[in-house]
Amino acid sequence: MDNKVMYSLSYGLFVLSARRGDKDNGCITNTAIQVTTEPNRIVCAINKSNYTHDMVQETGRFTLSILSEEADFELFKRFGFQSGRDVDKFAGFESHVKRDGDGLPYVTRGANAWLSCRVVSATDLGTHTLFLADVLDGGTISSAPSATYSYYQSHIKPKPGAAPAPSAQKRWVCKVCGYVYEGDELPADFICPWCKHPASDFEPLA
Template identity: 55%
Template sequence: MDPKAMYKLSYGLFVLTTKFFDKDNGCIINTAIQAASEPNQISICVNKANLTHDMVMQSREFTVSIISQDATFDLFKRFGFQSGKDADKFEGFSDKVKRGANGIYYVTEGTNAYISVKVEKTEDLGSHTMFVGTITDMEVLSDSPSATYAYYFDNIKPKPEAVGKTPEGETIWRCRICGYEYVGEELPEDFICPVCKHPAEDFEKVVK
């Protein structure tokens, strides 16, 4: 069995947003798909370690803004490389969001559409919860093509220098999923990426 087969899967990229009482939050996900057409349903899978996960569990409503090829790395840094547990991700971002009919922010820059969903079902999948729901609202925002995960890696994410060692001579391990770099001779077997929450097997030793 070759685990690299998993890397052949293709994904879109999305800003998943929600609101619970006064708190707005959101994170980057690659797991939104149309799950059925009659009734029209969307599913998303969100890591239980994410604040957005707990908030969707409570609010039972979310919006996915579909990321387009116009997006810059700043959008990914803001929503994918920090947690709403430590930061207000909407601070200084008010000109790039609007509230939809459900009261939840959708992102208007670097996106081409948004879809708002009311959660009907949840499924505990271990590390992640799958949320399935019906669409309550949706709009097209631009004609720019949607960004795939491959497009993000090739064109949006800054290329890390392909060096195997830090200037101090330590080994670097890089997460194949989000690019996070761990410095150390051996990567602990139970290591979990602090950014995208993927396990040690998704890390590769960076070689010159």
């Protein structure tokens, strides 16, 4: 099978946020979907290497900010290209954050709605954990259309090569998030440090 067929699946985009003690954190996800209406439940898959994953697993709580077409690339860089283990992703972002009734943060910039969720079960998928969760609360933030993954690819993510850095080395770009690898050869077992996709999702840059 040509794995590119998987690119035809459609996804939304979200900031999934958690709070453990006084620590707020969140990561970009594209894997949240509603699975039942009665009760109102969603699932989302979070990579086990994400700091947010551990926070959700321990607290059993998270919020989802549903991203709209007004979301900018800065938002994706803040929540999707760095880890809460290394930085405070919410620092300097206070004016774009609100909290649910239990104090969990959700992002209002570039989002059109938010959900507050409680984990019902966690299924080990190997690289990811699939969290099934009850939707406890939520609200509307704006009327802007929800962003799809393909909208992100075509309108939000900078075009590969838009600002090439002069280099004597070969370069490969991650087709998923735009990360550029430089070196003699792209290792076959390379994992994108930004979006965790494998070497097969990279293509050579001229």
